[in-house]
């Protein structure tokens with residue numbers, strides 16, 4: 118019997134009309150059979166501060182980590198800020214990397230990025246991959262999804278209107294679910 122794969126998705130953009138959030142929403146509509154996805158909002162997570170941590174990890178962070186712990190796989194859709202990782206995303210990953218409960222360790226992760234630019238956020242993906250080594254996330258190498266010219270790939274309501282992007286996201290999700298199922302078989 119195959120178990121249902123639960124994916125947690127999040128993005129480093131807080132923008133209301135974020136292309137990356139739109140890509141996550143599109144992904145939620147393109148899931149392979151037997152998988153579900155919940156999108157988690159990173160906005161309420163405070164800036165990481167070791168003093169705050171020492172006083173007691175904020176409940177919102179505890180809840181975030183618990184949510185991650187329930188996931189079988191992770192999907193990140195991130196913007197590229199100055200060739201690198203947006204602070205909101207790095208901050209959430211930093212919190213998740215602390216303490217003895219490490220909910221991301223060993224989890225399969227798929228990454229995609231959307232940018233109005235010509236590279237679709239390619240550079241942030243490689244910075245993010247480096248961070249994932251430390252977090253022991255099992256990042257999919259293929260396919261890579263760079264949503265270039267993102268302003269032309271979604272309509273004004275954030276609905277995905279581009280077939281190539283739709284197919285790319287679908288392939289990414291299939292690969293993520295397959296990898297997760299393979300991993301679950303061997304564990």
Ligand SMILES: Cc1cc2nc3c(=O)[nH]c(=O)nc-3n(C[C@H](O)[C@H](O)[C@H](O)COP(=O)(O)O)c2cc1C
Pocket residue numbers: 130131132134135136137138195196197198199200201231232233234235236237238
């Ligand atoms: C601080 C900042 C830095 C940015 N740097 C880059 C960059 O290095 N490469 C890029 O392709 N786009 C860059 N952009 C443009 C973003 O790709 C664009 O704002 C995009 O829409 C952000 O993603 P979102 O729509 O999910 O919010 C930058 C935007 C901001 C606000």
